[in-house]
Amino acid sequence: MEKLKIFPQIMSLAWKSTKGQKWNTVLKTSGSGKGRSMTTWQLPQWIITTSFAHLTEEQYKQVMGFFATVKGGHEPFLWLDPEDNKEKGVKLGTGATREWQAIRIWGDYIEPIYHIKDVKLYVNGVEHSCEVDNGLIRLHAGDEIPQDATITADYSYYWKVRLSGDTFTAELVYKNIMKSKEMKLVTVR
Structure with missing residues (x-):
């Protein structure tokens, strides 16, 4: 699995964030x-637009440094969206298989996800140990479960994104307090 940088956890995102999706449809x-x-696309490209309401000097340097390390929009990274980052009680299948793909559910739409953490697997409602690899949740070698068992899971997930374009801008608002201009992130596969 590729090793991606993780965007720093800075909890001062503005309330004005938006999320949209784009398809490549030919008529x-x-x-x-x-x-x-x-x-021509199997999955949509998600577009996340957000900004930081306030950044301390340390956070400002952290974010600026992060975007410098990924070279603007050049290198993808993992984004833990503060609003959309968890699935709880997701039915993944039955015990007839030994591994299950993690998914994100939007109403009737289901999308595979590949970067998950804090996974709890349940077999008929009872927590069971598991391994995780690239979004696949699997039983440990030698573990046996009933074939008709209901398999559910809880997990947090990251979005694999890149900065749309090459610019991130922040402005000084008051002594040692910055805020960012809007930044647009787009999912990459």
């Missing part, structure tokens, strides 16, 4: 007016 219309559509 074709024939001479008769009939239309066809096709998407």
Whole structure:
């Protein structure tokens, strides 16, 4: 698994964050007016727009240094979104298999996720030890569970993102207090 940098945990994000999704849909219309559509993407690109309401001098240097290490939008990194970062009681399948893909659920839409932490696996509601690798949650070698067991899990997840563009800007508001301009993060696969 690739080793990605993790964005620093700074809990002063502004309330004005937004999240959107983008698909790559191609529309074709024939001479008769009939239309066809096709998407070339299996999963959407998520766009997260946010800013920091206030940063101490230390936090300001930490964020500026982080974006310098990833070279703006050049290198992807992991973002623990303060709003969307947990799944709890997610039904992953049954004991008929020994491994399950972690997922993020948005209503009827389900998306695989590959960067998870703090995993708790449950077999018929009872916590069970497990291994995690690239979003796959699996039983330890030799562990046996009933094939008809219901498998659920709780976990936190990171978004794999990059800075859209190469610019991050912060401004001095008051002595040793900064705030950032809007920053846009886009998911990468």
